[in-house]
Amino acid sequence: MLKINNVSKTYLKNQKEALKNINLNITKGEFTALLGQNGAGKTTLINILAGNVKKTHGEVKIGGYDLEKQELETKKIIGIVPQEISYDPAFTVEELLKKQSGYFGLKNNNEYIDELLESLALKDKKKAYGRELSGGMKRRLLIVKALVHKPEILILDEPTAGVDIELRHTMYEFLRKLHKSGMTIILTTHYIEEAEKLCKRVIVINNGSIIADEPKDKLLKDFSKEIKVEIDFDWEVNIADFEFLSEYHPKIKDKRKVSLKIDKNDLTKILEMIMQKNMKFVDLNIEKQKLEDVYLQLIRR
Ligand SMILES: Nc1ncnc2c1ncn2[C@@H]1O[C@H](COP(=O)(O)OP(=O)(O)O)[C@@H](O)[C@H]1O
Ligand SMILES: [Mg+2]
Structure with a gap:
């Protein structure tokens, strides 16, 4: 589903080696946590997958398609929830989501959009402008936006940062349901209990390198003497x-x-x-x- 081979990234500006030889293979239906301290390289990796950052070395295949040579195909397969709020706040929620659907050539997507808004407790915000939403609502809107084209893989970059506890639980429930329905999910988070509750596989990235990649239960067992x-x-x-x-x-x-x-x-x-x-x-x-x-x-x- 997602294959990352020997991927490295050095930012030109400061010669920072943000990723060093990353290898990763995610299969269909997995629910994986990507953990790492600030500056570990998580967002760099996700931005590479999103096509926002160019890798220095290596190869990425998404659903069998090459990230650079078949960019449009790869974009259809992944939905990315970015760490930073990234939409034009001068549009309403409805307008933003229609625009996003249009980007993928989807015209009659209203029913699915309503369904997503309902699941993430945003239905009554359809006519609200992006700028009028609270921080937690903005984060949830980013999830809806990442899903409108029904991707096969959902990658979330710290989606619960700054979201209050109750709404975080709404989000967990939603992600669980999504995973049950077959979605492959990669969740970046610094709330470790989130990874513990939701994910089956845990990848730890530190200083640009993967230092652990194991089933959660095994990782806990190995350390639980x-x-x-x-x-x-x-x-x-x-x-x-x-x-x-x-x-x-x-x-x-x-x-x-x-x-x-x-x-x-x-x-x-x-x-x-x-x-x-x-x-x-x-x-x-x-x-x-x-x-x-x-x-x-x-x-x-
Ligand atoms: N656009 C950039 N230009 C230069 N250095 C960057 C840039 N983005 C991130 N970095 C650096 O790369 C490293 C990894 O950052 P990042 O991927 O954002 O980590 P994380 O998401 O795990 O906190 C950090 O040292 C960060 O300062
Ligand atoms: Mg980050």
């Missing part, structure tokens, strides 16, 4: 009571809890040690590794 355990007692505990667990760095929390950082495989052993001391506990919480921790560890490597 260490877990945080919180044990609640029904009396006020004292740090001295946990001398026998000192290698697990016990910490007292809220007077009646102790928290430990342990290897998953040691859990039974530790619980047995506690029970042998006749320290009856009333609750036990295990905190699993989150994608955010994994991400930070990857970046620090």
